[in-house]
Amino acid sequence: MTEPLVSVVIPTFRREVMVVEAVRSALAQTGVRVEVIVLDDSAEGSAASAIAAVGDPRVRYVHRAVPSGGNPALVRNEGLSLATGEYVHFLDDDDVLCEGALAATVAALVRKPSAGVAVGMVVPFGDDPVALEHERAYFAAAARRLKHARTRFTLTATMLFDVTPLVNSECTVRRSCAQAVGGYSPDVARCEDVDFYLRAIRHCGFVLVDRPVVRYRTGTPSLMHSQSDEKLLVESYDRIHRHYRRQYGVAEVTIMRLFVLASALGASCAVLFGMESCVPW
Helix, strand or coil: CCCCEEEEEEEECCCHHHHHHHHHHHHCCCCCEEEEEEEECCCCCCCHHHHHHHCCCCEEEEECCCCCCCCHHHHHHHHHHHCCCCEEEECCCCCEECCCHHHHHHHHHHHCCCCCEEEEEEEEECCCHHHHHHHHHHHHHHHHHHHHCCCHHHHHHHHHHCCCCCCHHHEEEEHHHHHHCCCCCCCCCCCHHHHHHHHHHHHHCEEEEEEEEEEEECCCCCCCCCCCCHHHHHHHHHHHHHHHHHHHCHHHHHHHHHHHHHHHHHHHHHHHHCCCCCCCC
């Protein structure tokens, strides 16, 4: 029986050493076939020689003709258009796939044909102990939120109105699902991964993979994003909410907001009375 093909799409921007780590982690996956598509968004094609040195025919290097100017949605969409696998994993160039990650996410999607997205767990790593401790606490809380999000409704509500419990590199998506929602939204300047997976999960459903899928590198802010862009972040979330309202209506958005508020009150109640939960979800 032919193993399923996963297209691993890796946008990169002037991270020649890290992107090779990401590529090698994809090539080392077992239980699936992989094609790795590296999209170099630098004008000079900085990763060309490093990727060529990997020397594996499963790797396709693309030096983008016109750099995106810091818009990773455009880069990932180009990768999606080149992908031929039934499944796609969008991997950031500073992250590393865990051993057996893609076999686990694909197996979960095979077991649940109604789901379009498999969401795994994250293991942070890095050299800064303060940043690492912060990220460990963040992803431990994110894992708890994911495990409590039993339906696509509860997870999308959490992503819209609470701290999002997932990052780009921990998800594997059916290519048909990614295409059905139109890929990433280039008009969402920041948190474009939240917008994409919010729409994909709402449209196609999800399955949780309760094991580490990606090692998430701390202390390496995206070179495709400026870090002095709080205004753009606010504008992006406003655009995400407008996209959702336009597609699914004000009523659903209002219900989701109330759900998240009720869940927060329930959590406070649980702490106050020493209960696991005060709400039925």
